[in-house]
Amino acid sequence: MRQNSVLLVALLLLALGAGCTSTPENVTPAPVLHYEQGDTSIPINVSEIPVRRFDVNATEVIGIVLADQRAGILLEGGWKIASIRAGFEEEDPNREHIDVEFRNDELSLSFFIEVDERERQTGRGRCSATIWMGHPWTSEPFPEEEDYYQTGDPHRDQLYVLDHHNERLVMVYNETTIFYLYPSYGDVTKWMGD
Structure with missing residues (x-):
């Protein structure tokens, strides 16, 4: 009888566990933003961009940077958004901003555009060379x-x-x-x- 009890408990745990592995139907799909200019439309899958700063709303930051002409020039030139990370101002070490890194793997170069998430605007740009x-x-x-x-x-x-x-x-x-x-x-x- 004791073996049957253990077997019954194990089967109940397996049955309950099976329900926990199913995917909830309310899952929000990963946001995909688009850079659009004329006939050009470039999808940006935000979930594929590494975020190296935990307190950043990546979707909002990408939305801000896509409004910058430099981002359009880079994306149309074949560069990809490679990361979002914290940046620090050289003149004022207390001023923190967000760097959006655009990368061209063919050239092994990066270009960074600063984003001020609070002001909802872009700032300076610089190349990694x-x-x-x-x-x-x-x-x-x-x-x-x-x-x-x-x-x-x-x-x-x-x-x-x-x-x-x-x-x-x-x-x-x-x-x-x-x-x-x-x-x-x-x-x-x-x-x-x-």
């Missing part, structure tokens, strides 16, 4: 260990991201605007003078 303080037209050595580097022009509010191996222009940008973006590369002298 190493900053080189020299200039391509000088005899200063290039950063040999890097595939890409960026340099600026003291007379213009622009940074230039260059392909070290091909000496081709990849991107021209400042804190708020992307002026030029790969894939067609470009002529470095058009942006940097002769």
